[in-house]
Amino acid sequence: MMSATDRRTECDDALFMNPRSAQETSLLARVADGDPSAVRDVLSRYSALVWSLSSSLSKDPHEVEDVVQDIFVDVWRSAARYDPAVASEATFIATIARRRVIDRRRRAGRRVDPEPLEEELAPGAEDEGLRQVELDDEALQAREAVAQLSGDRRRVLEMSVVEGLTHREIAADTGIPLGTVKSHIRRGLAEVSEKLKARRGVMEDRS
Amino acid sequence: MMVGPGMPSRDRDSLDELEAIAALEGLGVLTERQRALVDEERVRDLEHAAGALFTALGRAKVHEAPEDAERRLEDLLSIQVAADAHEARRWGNSHLHDTLRDVPQRGAVDPGAFGDERAAPTPAPRTEPTPETRGLRAAPGLLGWVAAAALLIATVVAYGRVASLEQRLGEGPAELRLQELVATTPDVEVLPWATDGISGDVTWSNTKNAGFLRIEGLAVNDPEVTQYQLWIFRGLDPSAEAHPVSGGVFDVDQEGQVIVPIDAQLELGRAGMFVVTVEKPGGVMVSEREEIVLVASRV
Numbered sequence: 001m002m003s004a005t006d007r008r009t010e011c012d013d014a015l016f017m018n019p020r021s022a023q024e025t026s027l028l029a030r031v032a033d034g035d036p037s038a039v040r041d042v043l044s045r046y047s048a049l050v051w052s053l054s055s056s057l058s059k060d061p062h063e064v065e066d067v068v069q070d071i072f073v074d075v076w077r078s079a080a081r082y083d084p085a086v087a088s089e090a091t092f093i094a095t096i097a098r099r100r101v102i103d104r105r106r107r108a109g110r111r112v113d114p115e116p117l118e119e120e121l122a123p124g125a126e127d128e129g130l131r132q133v134e135l136d137d138e139a140l141q142a143r144e145a146v147a148q149l150s151g152d153r154r155r156v157l158e159m160s161v162v163e164g165l166t167h168r169e170i171a172a173d174t175g176i177p178l179g180t181v182k183s184h185i186r187r188g189l190a191e192v193s194e195k196l197k198a199r200r201g202v203m204e205d206r207s
Numbered sequence: 208m209m210v211g212p213g214m215p216s217r218d219r220d221s222l223d224e225l226e227a228i229a230a231l232e233g234l235g236v237l238t239e240r241q242r243a244l245v246d247e248e249r250v251r252d253l254e255h256a257a258g259a260l261f262t263a264l265g266r267a268k269v270h271e272a273p274e275d276a277e278r279r280l281e282d283l284l285s286i287q288v289a290a291d292a293h294e295a296r297r298w299g300n301s302h303l304h305d306t307l308r309d310v311p312q313r314g315a316v317d318p319g320a321f322g323d324e325r326a327a328p329t330p331a332p333r334t335e336p337t338p339e340t341r342g343l344r345a346a347p348g349l350l351g352w353v354a355a356a357a358l359l360i361a362t363v364v365a366y367g368r369v370a371s372l373e374q375r376l377g378e379g380p381a382e383l384r385l386q387e388l389v390a391t392t393p394d395v396e397v398l399p400w401a402t403d404g405i406s407g408d409v410t411w412s413n414t415k416n417a418g419f420l421r422i423e424g425l426a427v428n429d430p431e432v433t434q435y436q437l438w439i440f441r442g443l444d445p446s447a448e449a450h451p452v453s454g455g456v457f458d459v460d461q462e463g464q465v466i467v468p469i470d471a472q473l474e475l476g477r478a479g480m481f482v483v484t485v486e487k488p489g490g491v492m493v494s495e496r497e498e499i500v501l502v503a504s505r506v
Binding site: 034035036038039040042043047048049051052053056060061062063065068069072073076086087090091092093094095096097098099101136138139140141142143146157158160161162182183185186187189190192193196197 | 220223224226227230231233251252253254255256257258259260261262263264265271272273276277279280281283284285288393394414
């Protein structure tokens with residue numbers, strides 16, 4: 001099976017191989033420095049990502065717009081603590097987006113419309129149907145890492161990380177014992193984190 | 208709990224669990240004692256892993272921002288930059304940036320997750336926008352507002368912290384706030400009063416559940432005797448709605464135009480008709496509708 005990384009073109013590699021390129025790093029640094037011209041550049045690069053991550057929240061475009069605004073305001077407030085040594089800018093922004101989207105979803109008492117994760121992870125799935133958001137290197141690594149988890153662990157991790165369900169909600173939904181749910185989450189998240197850190201180490205060695 | 212390289216595996220699992228919870232929900236959900244135990248660098252790594260997973264699995268079909276929304280976002284951030292610059296000049300840079308990691312997420316923590324270390328989570332203060340200010344949208348042409356926004360911020364900020372730009376912008380005079388609502392809200396509607404001798408209108412946003420009355424020509428009232436009260440009907444037939452939503456009481460204390468913010472007591476979903484009645488001071492829970500002085504409706 002061809003990995004997502006293998007499917008990239010040489011041109012893509014030029015973009016992906018060093019996710020902490022000087023250009024990329026400089027964007028949030030410019031935000032942290034209060035550079036007014038960073039507004040357009042950040043939106044140009046990350047608006048589609050944030051809009052896409054937020055669109056699962058609601059079919060109401062005004063509500064989606066609200067959360068997108070919240071996310072970008074948070075990005076502006078948090079930019080000074082961005083460390084290019086530990087995450088890509090896209091991951092940093094997605095981390096903020098996750099918090100905001102899940103918090104809104106919880107307050108509204110909404111659940112994500114479930115789709116089988118296996119379909120998303122199936123070979124060639126990303127080539128079918130709607131175009132996927134262009135994933136940065138770390139998101140691709142995370143995707144590959146989670147695909148290697150067992151079915152239950154993968155599902156539980158997705159319900160927790162992506163859908164924002166509580167441990168008890170996941171246990172009730174899946175019938176998996178509460179202790180096992182907790183174990184799946186902590187171990188699954190740790191496995192993905194270790195893969196990302198290992199990848200980061202490889203990239204640093206190359207550079 | 209023993210912490211360190213030789214800690215028992217059960218303790219290691221508990222610590223891992225704390226760190227996973229902190230990564231997913233924010234360090235603010237932990238007690239001080241729990242927070243002292245966790246490795247914050249590891250929490251940060253797990254937090255970023257969650258962010259990468261959210262991108263990878265978040266059903267991330269491409270959704271381009273509508274062009275007008277993109278412009279509103281750009282203007283909002285431009286205001287944020289101006290406000291931050293103002294704050295930086297006033298207070299220095301060190302205070303400007305909130306740390307999301309200290310902010311717990313709502314309703315997510317399972318108290319049972321902490322084992323012997325459990326304690327009631329201590330909510331950290333949030334800077335959530337209020338219903339009135341939620342979703343502040345800057346609009347094309349609003350950049351002239353930046354200077355006014357910065358000036359307003361200068362007068363309102365008691366401590367040097369950009370905690371809620373939206374809230375401060377929402378605290379301006381009613382006229383400015385009305386302009387802001389009109390300029391920044393896509394679904395805002397303006398309904399003229401259908402009452403002879405009265406000019407003005409109702410400006411209303413269903414999504415924000417907020418709006419303003421502009422009234423000119425209504426008699427000055429003595430608040431010791433009577434007050435005006437706004438009622439909001441969801442439909443267009445007042446006789447079919449026994450309990451419209453109160454939009455608050457107000458006074459007309461001057462000749463000429465008055466602008467009154469609507470204080471809707473409940474979420475309306477969609478407003479169809481606005482009616483002003485004369486009531487006793489303080490208003491009433493249910494109006495007898497004996498003296499209706501203003502009506503504005505969608506038809």
